[in-house]
Amino acid sequence: EAGVAQSPRYKIIEKRQSVAFWCNPISGHATLYWYQQILGQGPKLLIQFQNNGVVDDSQLPKDRFSAERLKGVDSTLKIQPAKLEDSAVYLCASSPSFAVGNTIYFGEGSWLTVV
Amino acid sequence: SQQGEEDPQALSIQEGENATMNCSYKTSINNLQWYRQNSGRGLVHLILIRSNEREKHSGRLRVTLDTSKKSSSLLITASRAADTASYFCATGSGNTPLVFGKGTRLSVIA
Numbered sequence: 540e541a542g543v544a545q546s547p548r549y550k551i552i553e554k555r556q557s558v559a560f561w562c563n564p565i566s567g568h569a570t571l572y573w574y575q576q577i578l579g580q581g582p583k584l585l586i587q588f589q590n591n592g593v594v595d596d597s598q599l600p601k602d603r604f605s606a607e608r609l610k611g612v613d614s615t616l617k618i619q620p621a622k623l624e625d626s627a628v629y630l631c632a633s634s635p636s637f638a639v640g641n642t643i644y645f646g647e648g649s650w651l652t653v654v
Numbered sequence: 655s656q657q658g659e660e661d662p663q664a665l666s667i668q669e670g671e672n673a674t675m676n677c678s679y680k681t682s683i684n685n686l687q688w689y690r691q692n693s694g695r696g697l698v699h700l701i702l703i704r705s706n707e708r709e710k711h712s713g714r715l716r717v718t719l720d721t722s723k724k725s726s727s728l729l730i731t732a733s734r735a736a737d738t739a740s741y742f743c744a745t746g747s748g749n750t751p752l753v754f755g756k757g758t759r760l761s762v763i764a
Contacts, residue, residue, distance in 0.1 A: 543696070572751065574754075579756070580757075581742050584751050584752075584753075587751050595750075630696055642687070643697075644699070645689075645696035645697040645698070647696045
């Protein structure tokens with residue numbers, strides 16, 4: 540079974556530029572998550588989708604971050620304009636459904652450096 | 655905000671020794687999960703313990719949960735160099751998504 544795929548793996552941009560990350564979840568998984576992990580910290584949830592609807596985006600900085608999940612499969616996370624503090628790993632994850640106790644399966648992450 | 659808090663922040667042991675990491679949380683939970691993250695990689699699920707369970711085993715892993723103290727521990731027995739990684743606890747409650755702690759960085763020295 541293929542895992543969660545993310546691209547690009549690494550990206551370096553200047554502040555005020557834009558960047559987009561792509562995620563393809565495990566086939567059949569209805570729930571998709573985007574987490575932000577700053578170096579030395581645990582992952583922080585940015586947004587959660589159930590199929591193509593948003594379940595939780597309370598911690599997404601909506602003035603600069605946006606995410607969509609078209610057709611309930613792939614997802615993109617965009618940052619525009621980027622700030623220095625956005626330097627982090629952006630982890631995409633999926634689970635079969637949003638049920639308490641479901642295991643979350645993570646991708647390898649997209650490493651963003653803003654200079 | 656992050657609910658789980660792991661302790662210690664970093665741990666260094668010799669190969670063959672046991673490693674114990676602790677997690678404390680603040681509110682009631684339905685389940686608690688432990689994940690491992692190797693350097694530069696994504697997180698991998700290790701084990702889940704439900705709020706009505708007190709202990710769970712998986713291979714060399716042993717997890718305990720004390721809901722009265724709002725704490726959990728992860729024990730890795732007979733550690734190996736390959737166990738070197740960061741370990742995170744994550745709490746689940748109600749319909750809220752998992753909340754991860756800051757992690758414990760484990761170094762196993764061969």
